[in-house]
Every structure is written in structure tokens, then in C-alpha cells.
Amino acid sequence: MALFHRRLCLEGPRNAWEWLLLLVLRPFGRLYGVVGLVRAKLYALGILPAYRAPVPVISVGNLSAGGTGKTPVVDYLVRRLLDQGLRVAVISRGYGGQGVKNALVVSAGQGPLVEPALCGDEPYLLARRNPEALVVVAPKRRLGAQLAVEQLGARILVLDDGFQHLAVQRDLDLVLLDAASPLGNGRPLPAGLLREFPSALQRGQLFVLTRWHEDCPPPPYLPGPVLRSRHVLGAEAMDLDGNRLALQQLCGKQAVAFAGIADPEGFFWDLRRRGFERLEALPLADHVVYDNEVLRQLHALGSRAEIFLTTEKDAVKLKAGQLPCPCWQVPMTLDFLETHALDLALAQLTARIH
The missing domain is CATH 3.40.50 (Rossmann fold)
Structure with a gap:
């Protein structure tokens, strides 16, 4: 069903039944988008509280529901930060894991401590690829951030899939868009693939067009520096x-x-x-x-x-x-075609730590 929905939203309906289905879903998509818009405004006004960590926070997220390659980007950032000798922690929701209630330490800096069935496949993979990194799974990312800083000594945090998780403030919002179809059909779920209206991109600071190639269409207007990247097989x-x-x-x-x-x-x-x-x-x-x-x-x-x-x-x-x-x-690795804007943003954050 998920693959059918993705195809319907990206390629469009193929028959009268699919046209009817999309027509029925459109009001629900508008409602979903309005709820997200109101929620973001409540956080922006301080009516809904957001946790401020005592260390820098980088969010890696996207506007669409999956498919932009967040894990390779998180892996890339973690490797860069580890190479600078920083104690970095990935904070993940742990999608696909067996219902972690508060916060679970997947790695304390020596590789995975739990099985992927418990923590989710992506946190486990990040812990296996980067055994020196801290990896914490927490449905409420604030609890994971507090644990990583107060108990594990993290000096910088990377929020995996954090763009919509506004309950944790961030110092750098990295937003990923699929270069081949940055906004899909432009509609929020379930009538499209977007988690919010496209206007939410105004919150972003750096934008990464993933899976870019020469035949990709020109990207939409984005309110910040744009980086192009390719996913490359190892x-x-x-x-x-x-x-x-x-x-x-x-x-x-x-x-x-x-x-x-x-x-x-x-x-x-x-x-x-x-x-x-x-x-x-x-x-x-x-x-x-x-x-x-x-x-x-x-x-x-x-x-x-x-x-x-x-x-x-x-x-x-x-x-x-x-x-x-x-x-x-x-394995899948990431190849950036340009990194200047990202280099500058990371240098500013790490200067605060040092």
C-alpha cells in the first residue's frame, strides 16, 4: 500500500478509480497541512514549549514522508564531527523499533548495544557504521537529548528526522529534498507526500538536493543556500x-x-x-x-x-x-558536489564548542 501511495503521488493517477481516490484525499491533505501550520505557529510564538539543549543541535529532516536519504546525510555529518574529535550524539525516534517509551541508549561510543528489532534499523545502522558515536532512541527527542548530554557527555547533537520535531530547538536546520521531485505533487499527506505545506521550508537554513543528476529539473525557490548531493554505491x-x-x-x-x-x-x-x-x-x-x-x-x-x-x-x-x-x-555513501555553505555552518557551530 505504501508503494502504491508513493507512486500515485509522484507519477499521478493512471485510471478513473485513482483519480477519484486522489480527489477524495485532497480535503484530508488540506486539513493535515493546516494542522501542521497551526502547530508550527504555536511553537514559534512560544505557546508550545521547546527544549533548548546546552550544546549545539543540528537537525536533519525533510518536508516529504521518506525517500530523500536522511540516513546517509546523518552518517556523513557524524563522520565529519567525529573526525574533529567531538563527542557527537544522534537522537532518533527509532521508527520500526519495539516501542521504546522514554529513551534507549543504542550506542554509548563502542558500537551497538541492542538489536535492530528493539531500536529500529536506522539507529542500529548508524551505530554500527560509527561505533565511536553516541546513538539514542527516544520518541520524545527532548528526553534523548537530555540523556545524551547529561549522562553520556555529548558535546553536539544531530537530530535524525528532526524538521517537524519542533519540541527541540536547533542551531542548524538542514532540509533534504529529492532532486528529481522536490515537492512531489505539492500536496500534504494523504493526498501527497508532504508532511507540511511547502511554506514550512521558510524554517530551513540549508537545503540539500539529494540524488541529484544532470537531468533533474530546476529546484523550486528555496530560502537559503542549496547543496547538491549524490547517493553512491560503495x-x-x-x-x-x-x-x-x-x-x-x-x-x-x-x-x-x-x-x-x-x-x-x-x-x-x-x-x-x-x-x-x-x-x-x-x-x-x-x-x-x-x-x-x-x-x-x-x-x-x-x-x-x-x-x-x-x-x-x-x-x-x-x-x-x-x-x-x-x-x-x-553500502550507500554520500557525495556532495559543493560543501562551502555546510563547511561554514559547521565551523561556526564547532567554534562554539571549542
Whole structure:
């Protein structure tokens, strides 16, 4: 259903039934947008209280519901801050985890302490990629921020998916937009993919066009510096046992690719561009649970394949031996075409710490 909704909002209706469905959803989309507008105004006026952390806070978020690649951007920022010797904490809602009530420490600076089923796949992946970072999951991000600063000694915080989480004040608002379709059909949920009206972009300070390529349309007017970035497949793949192999060595094999992310087709397109011509693809819902039904689908496809290919986000939920042929996870990295505005903003924040 999520994949159908995304296709309907991005590509438009294909038949009379879909036109009717979109027409029915439009009033609900306007109502959703108005609620978000009122909520943001209440925070701006101080009627709804917002927590001010004693350390700098960077928010990474987007206007649309998924699909812009927040995790690689958060990973990029964490790596840069760690390289400067800073004790950085990622504060995440932990979507897909098993109902954390207050705050859960996923990593205290030595890698993951809990399983992805408990904390969510994205926080676990960030903790695994950056074992020196602090990672905290908290539905109320204020509680996670307080824990990270007061108990774990964080000197700078990165809010994962924080643009709409106005209960925590931020010093830098980084807003991500898909370069191919920055605003989708321009409508809020459920008539579109936007979490707020486009006017909410006025709160942003830096804007990142993700998955940019030469054929992308010109972006809409944005009230701040615009950075372009590409998501790039890593040079090495890793199987579920931790063995590594150059991705190029897998290109000639008959492969089944599967992905439970907001935009699985983007992952499949990247694989084909890297040379995987004998590729069968299985798109799955974002944050999919690998239950018996999903594994049954994979086993059926695996009967005519030599290898499976998937994302790191999906691989953290799988174990060696669950699939009928080797499963290789392909990491995604971020390549910025320009970084001057981001460099300047980070330098200003880190100068306050030092």
C-alpha cells in the first residue's frame, strides 16, 4: 500500500478509480497541512514549549514522508564531527523499533548495544557504521537529548528526522529534498507526500538536493543556500557473515535485489547503472519486517538466482542462513558536489564548542 501511495503521488493517477481516490484525499491533505501550520505557529510564538539543549543541535529532516536519504546525510555529518574529535550524539525516534517509551541508549561510543528489532534499523545502522558515536532512541527527542548530554557527555547533537520535531530547538536546520521531485505533487499527506505545506521550508537554513543528476529539473525557490548531493554505491559489498568483496566482482551474476526503503526503485536503478544487467527486483515497504511471508517470497525468487543484493538497512534485520543463496549488502555513501555553505555552518557551530 505504501508503494502504491508513493507512486500515485509522484507519477499521478493512471485510471478513473485513482483519480477519484486522489480527489477524495485532497480535503484530508488540506486539513493535515493546516494542522501542521497551526502547530508550527504555536511553537514559534512560544505557546508550545521547546527544549533548548546546552550544546549545539543540528537537525536533519525533510518536508516529504521518506525517500530523500536522511540516513546517509546523518552518517556523513557524524563522520565529519567525529573526525574533529567531538563527542557527537544522534537522537532518533527509532521508527520500526519495539516501542521504546522514554529513551534507549543504542550506542554509548563502542558500537551497538541492542538489536535492530528493539531500536529500529536506522539507529542500529548508524551505530554500527560509527561505533565511536553516541546513538539514542527516544520518541520524545527532548528526553534523548537530555540523556545524551547529561549522562553520556555529548558535546553536539544531530537530530535524525528532526524538521517537524519542533519540541527541540536547533542551531542548524538542514532540509533534504529529492532532486528529481522536490515537492512531489505539492500536496500534504494523504493526498501527497508532504508532511507540511511547502511554506514550512521558510524554517530551513540549508537545503540539500539529494540524488541529484544532470537531468533533474530546476529546484523550486528555496530560502537559503542549496547543496547538491549524490547517493553512491560503495565499492565493496559485505555478506551476512561479514565477508567483503569488490562489488564489481558480483556484476556478472544472476541477482535478485530487494529493498525495504522508501524509494527501492532508486536502489535498483543504482545497481543497474553499476553493471548489474541480470537483475530481478523485489520492492518492499519501508521498514519491512522480514516475517515468514516475506522470506517465502525471497526463497521463491532465490531459486533462479546466484546471489541476493540488498541495502545495509535491510541486512541488519537478516541473519546468515535465512536465504537460499548468498546475500550481499551494498553500502550507500554520500557525495556532495559543493560543501562551502555546510563547511561554514559547521565551523561556526564547532567554534562554539571549542
